[in-house]
Amino acid sequence: MTIRFDDPNRPNSYIGRTVPRPNAGKLVAGQGRYVDDITLPRMVHVAFVRSPHAHARIVSIDVGDAQAAKGVVRIVDGTEMATICTPWEGKLAHLQGMKTPPQHALAVDRVRYLGEPVVAVVARTRAEAEDAADLVVVDYDPLPAVTDLMTALDADTPIIHEGYEDNLCFRRTNEAGDVDGTFAGAHKVVEGWFKSGRHTGVTLEPRAIVADWKAGEAELTAHVSNQAPHMLQVLLAKHLDLPESRVRVVCGDVGGSFGVKVHVYPDEVATAALSKMLGRPVKFTADRLESFLSDIHARDHEATGRIALDADGRILGFDVDDWAAIGPYSIYPRTSAVEGLQVTNLIGGPYAFDHYRVRSSTVFQNKGICAQYRAVGHPVAVAITEGLVDKAAHEMGIDPVEFRRRNVIRDDAYPVSTVAGLKLEGLSHEKSLDALVEAMDYDALRAEQAELRAKGIHRGIGIASFIELTNPSPFMYGIGGARISAQDGCTVRMDPDGSVVALTGVTEQGQGTEAIMAQIVAEAVGIRPHMVRVVTGDTRVTPFGGGTWASRGAGIGGEAALRAGRALRDQILEVAASMLQGKAAALDIRDGVIVDAETGEDRLPIEEVGRIVYFRGDTLPPDLPRELMQTRHYITSNYPYAFTNGVQASLVEVDPDTGFVKLLKHWCVEDCGRIINPQLVDEQIRGGIVQGIGGALFEEVCYDAEGQMLNGSMADYLVPMSGEMPDMVIRHIETPTEEGALGAKGAGEAGTAGAPAAIMNAINDAIRPLGGEVTAMPFTPERILRALGRIRD
Amino acid sequence: MTDAFRNRIDLTFTVNGEQVEATVPAGRHLIDVLRLDLGLTGSHAGCEHGVCGACTVLVDGAPVRGCLTLAAQVQAAEVWTVEGLTDTGAVADLQAAFVARNALQCGYCTPGMLVAAKALVERETVPSRAEIREHMSGNYCRCTGYEAIVDAIETAARARAGEATE
Numbered sequence: 001m002t003i004r005f006d007d008p009n010r011p012n013s014y015i016g017r018t019v020p021r022p023n024a025g026k027l028v029a030g031q032g033r034y035v036d037d038i039t040l041p042r043m044v045h046v047a048f049v050r051s052p053h054a055h056a057r058i059v060s061i062d063v064g065d066a067q068a069a070k071g072v073v074r075i076v077d078g079t080e081m082a083t084i085c086t087p088w089e090g091k092l093a094h095l096q097g098m099k100t101p102p103q104h105a106l107a108v109d110r111v112r113y114l115g116e117p118v119v120a121v122v123a124r125t126r127a128e129a130e131d132a133a134d135l136v137v138v139d140y141d142p143l144p145a146v147t148d149l150m151t152a153l154d155a156d157t158p159i160i161h162e163g164y165e166d167n168l169c170f171r172r173t174n175e176a177g178d179v180d181g182t183f184a185g186a187h188k189v190v191e192g193w194f195k196s197g198r199h200t201g202v203t204l205e206p207r208a209i210v211a212d213w214k215a216g217e218a219e220l221t222a223h224v225s226n227q228a229p230h231m232l233q234v235l236l237a238k239h240l241d242l243p244e245s246r247v248r249v250v251c252g253d254v255g256g257s258f259g260v261k262v263h264v265y266p267d268e269v270a271t272a273a274l275s276k277m278l279g280r281p282v283k284f285t286a287d288r289l290e291s292f293l294s295d296i297h298a299r300d301h302e303a304t305g306r307i308a309l310d311a312d313g314r315i316l317g318f319d320v321d322d323w324a325a326i327g328p329y330s331i332y333p334r335t336s337a338v339e340g341l342q343v344t345n346l347i348g349g350p351y352a353f354d355h356y357r358v359r360s361s362t363v364f365q366n367k368g369i370c371a372q373y374r375a376v377g378h379p380v381a382v383a384i385t386e387g388l389v390d391k392a393a394h395e396m397g398i399d400p401v402e403f404r405r406r407n408v409i410r411d412d413a414y415p416v417s418t419v420a421g422l423k424l425e426g427l428s429h430e431k432s433l434d435a436l437v438e439a440m441d442y443d444a445l446r447a448e449q450a451e452l453r454a455k456g457i458h459r460g461i462g463i464a465s466f467i468e469l470t471n472p473s474p475f476m477y478g479i480g481g482a483r484i485s486a487q488d489g490c491t492v493r494m495d496p497d498g499s500v501v502a503l504t505g506v507t508e509q510g511q512g513t514e515a516i517m518a519q520i521v522a523e524a525v526g527i528r529p530h531m532v533r534v535v536t537g538d539t540r541v542t543p544f545g546g547g548t549w550a551s552r553g554a555g556i557g558g559e560a561a562l563r564a565g566r567a568l569r570d571q572i573l574e575v576a577a578s579m580l581q582g583k584a585a586a587l588d589i590r591d592g593v594i595v596d597a598e599t600g601e602d603r604l605p606i607e608e609v610g611r612i613v614y615f616r617g618d619t620l621p622p623d624l625p626r627e628l629m630q631t632r633h634y635i636t637s638n639y640p641y642a643f644t645n646g647v648q649a650s651l652v653e654v655d656p657d658t659g660f661v662k663l664l665k666h667w668c669v670e671d672c673g674r675i676i677n678p679q680l681v682d683e684q685i686r687g688g689i690v691q692g693i694g695g696a697l698f699e700e701v702c703y704d705a706e707g708q709m710l711n712g713s714m715a716d717y718l719v720p721m722s723g724e725m726p727d728m729v730i731r732h733i734e735t736p737t738e739e740g741a742l743g744a745k746g747a748g749e750a751g752t753a754g755a756p757a758a759i760m761n762a763i764n765d766a767i768r769p770l771g772g773e774v775t776a777m778p779f780t781p782e783r784i785l786r787a788l789g790r791i792r793d
Numbered sequence: 794m795t796d797a798f799r800n801r802i803d804l805t806f807t808v809n810g811e812q813v814e815a816t817v818p819a820g821r822h823l824i825d826v827l828r829l830d831l832g833l834t835g836s837h838a839g840c841e842h843g844v845c846g847a848c849t850v851l852v853d854g855a856p857v858r859g860c861l862t863l864a865a866q867v868q869a870a871e872v873w874t875v876e877g878l879t880d881t882g883a884v885a886d887l888q889a890a891f892v893a894r895n896a897l898q899c900g901y902c903t904p905g906m907l908v909a910a911k912a913l914v915e916r917e918t919v920p921s922r923a924e925i926r927e928h929m930s931g932n933y934c935r936c937t938g939y940e941a942i943v944d945a946i947e948t949a950a951r952a953r954a955g956e957a958t959e
Contacts (some may be wrong), residue, residue, distance in 0.1 A: 020892055027900025028888040030835020030875030034901065037834035127818070204839045204847055204901040204935055256900030256935045290842045381878040510898030510936050678823070683895050684940055690938030714844040714933070723930035728921075751938075 054707020093478025115293025144344020317355030327450030342377025460766025470746025489543025505545015524565025526589025551746020688751020809877025
């Protein structure tokens with residue numbers, strides 16, 4: 001029996017409703033258990049001696065004084081570490097031509113970025129470990145640092161890796177149609193240059209791991225602040241030479257992740273290796289400076305692009321050359337090539353056109369490693385696309401909303417294969433634009449803008465349409481040989497009293513995974529959500545899965561939960577039918593009671609089934625299946641990704657004397673398919689928007705030409721705070737995916753994908769009449785004043 | 794002078810209404826005393842720079858940064874953390890409003906947010922949204938985008954003032 005999600009009056013209708021998160025109560029009471037809250041018997045602490053140079057040869061390491069310092073337990077350098085921990089390479093086989101060298105847990109012979117871990121110092125307390133780390137003397141022979149993106153491949157630029165011909169990690173060109181001919185013959189060609197500042201995740205909880213090797217059991221337990229426990233289990237087993245079943249990764253409460261915590265970090269692997277060496281628990285918690293130095297960075301891109309138009313303002317083609325700087329290594333195991341790869345796929349995503357050429361070049365730098373961060377590549381691609389689209393609309397004299405209406409892929413055109421090669425199942429750009437215009441009262445805002453302009457108040461309205469990749473299949477990583485799971489699973493078990501435990505392979509970092517899983521299982525089984533206890537983040541008990549990333553939790557994990565819950569329901573009904581000497585098909589479960597499906601009449605409380613199965617199974621027919629525990633795994637198969645879409649708008653006021661941008665309001669209409677919990681989706685969108693605003697206005701990891709970081713603290717690296725952020729209006733269109741019964745696509749990244757472009761277009765809408773334009777993020781007051789010609793030096 | 798005399802201090806103060814005696818390293822900050830010595834892990838260290846507000850606790854009634862306060866400064870003081878404020882019900886309405894509005898995601902900033910917000914809802918008058926945003930602008934949240942936090946605080950403040958919420 002299928003569930004009629006479109007009928008709000010159906011029984012057990014929890015999917016689609018706002019229900020509270022079961023884990024919120026403990027978090028507001030301060031009863032969360034984050035990794036740094038864990039203290040184990042005999043636990044020691046590790047601090048890392050990190051490279052003070054962006055690029056240098058390690059001449060010698062003297063640990064004599066450090067060894068003698070108070071509380072020191074063990075000091076390990078890269079050479080010793082390499083004897084028990086193998087290096088890794090972040091490569092995917094399907095990314096042809098990609099290269100990256102082996103990366104060690106602790107640097108061997110050479111350091112290639114500021115903050116690279118060189119020596120591990122283990123002591124009784126973190127303070128003692130830090131004090132002793134200060135006494136380690138490393139003699140470095142500095143080498144030239146490669147820190148400029150656009151000259152990374154020049155002939156006179158030093159090559160970071162010995163044996164390589166250049167500093168190119170990966171390059172891809174995605175080309176279709178007749179680009180040169182189309183641009184040559186176009187009515188109009190509009191060009192632009194765009195830059196996205198290197199920024200980082202700044203999770204409030206820093207990365208942390210407590211590794212606990214128990215020699216007696218030959219088992220490693222790692223409590224880690226991470227999004228993908230099974231991935232980490234497999235990789236720790238591989239690099240520490242352990243059977244996978246002897247590595248248990250536990251991800252309890254995680255204080256924010258956003259992609260920062262889905263990667264393999266050398267200091268975390270070193271901590272696990274140290275526990276194995278010492279035979280006792282070892283804790284590492286990054287401090288804030290270490291976070292800035294060693295958490296992944298992202299979005300260090302620079303691009304030139306052009307858009308070709310016909311006389312009616314219809315887009316004919318895009319031609320973009322994108323460059324991305326990463327660190328000296330590609331991240332493991334996902335690779336640092338995916339951000340650029342996404343740009344080659346996503347340019348022009350919302351629009352119908354026939355000619356396409358996007359090249360992206362990913363180059364090595366002596367800086368921190370760049371990798372997947374919330375909405376991977378999307379903010380870059382959307383900013384290039386929507387920057388060009390807005391500029392084109394302006395130069396054609398067409399209203400930006402009208403320009404988009406003319407060019408978006410029609411809602412009735414799906415399924416569509418785009419010129420960039422994307423398979424789109426069903427999107428709603430037209431409906432989304434309509435909803436946005438209505439939510440904004442667009443015409444009134446334009447009128448108000450004109451009135452205020454006459455009074456010398458410079459407001460701008462910026463629009464950004466976007467598509468967003470969610471629910472990835474193995475096409476993303478699996479086909480490249482990475483042991484990153486695209487499938488996911490859920491086990492549901494009914495306990496004797498009729499309450500249910502649900503174990504899921506997807507994880508919780510605050511999105512509300514536990515809430516939606518409880519809703520889905522409750523509806524699938526026919527009980528109330530509070531009767532479902534959800535367990536996440538423990539590889540010993542949860543079904544093997546991918547974890548939470550790429551907006552896959554609801555769509556993949558949710559579908560598995562739905563199927564497992566339905567299987568449990570069917571099993572409960574089969575037993576109940578036997579007890580009632582009736583047919584299972586004539587029964588249903590509603591609010592925890594087995595009822596006659598036709599009349600709704602009560603037949604049996606669900607706990608009576610539990611009592612009979614678990615304690616009086618002798619009264620049931622011997623051949624009756626009685627597994628009140630069911631597992632289902634799910635993987636998408638028709639589409640490589642479930643794309644979502646949406647459109648954002650920003651209203652800003654720019655002060656041309658100070659360059660300050662005031663965010664007045666923000667709108668987002670998005671379509672993530674079936675909405676499981678409206679409040680949680682709205683808050684994912686809001687949080688994502690503000691994260692995008694951070695990149696647009698504030699956030700940039702600044703290095704000097706020698707590769708020294710200039711702003712490695714929260715006093716210097718600006719993030720969005722409550723005072724500057726706007727209220728946000730969120731609206732939804734629902735176009736469910738038909739791949740699964742649930743119909744959910746991802747919602748976690750759409751806000752971040754579109755916000756920077758909307759902010760950029762709004763600022764330019766405000767300052768274009770003053771003769772200014774900004775396209776290099778973050779749009780600081782200084783950059784805006786320069787664009788306006790108010791600062792010239 | 795012995796090393797122990799120079800490097801360690803004896804503290805007597807009150808935490809969550811209970812008297813505490815502890816001997817701690819002289820360089821210890823309040824957040825570390827709470828977390829490491831007293832096992833009160835509800836308050837979090839975020840930036841150790843006084844910027845993010847995750848370590849905000851009450852000292853003699855005022856919200857302070859646990860990461861900037863030396864342990865020696867709380868000698869004889871009265872300290873309240875989220876654990877104690879939860880037990881006494883002092884912020885129960887704020888906590889309920891945060892849960893109802895989903896004004897937290899990962900929850901790491903929340904204990905500090907609640908301590909900072911407590912002063913706002915205890916005012917005589919209901920703060921405006923702009924005042925709430927300004928007052929809370931020393932507490933970093935990466936997850937929510939702040940609007941839900943502002944909503945939750947506004948709801949709790951209105952309820953305390955006897956106003957119906959919109």
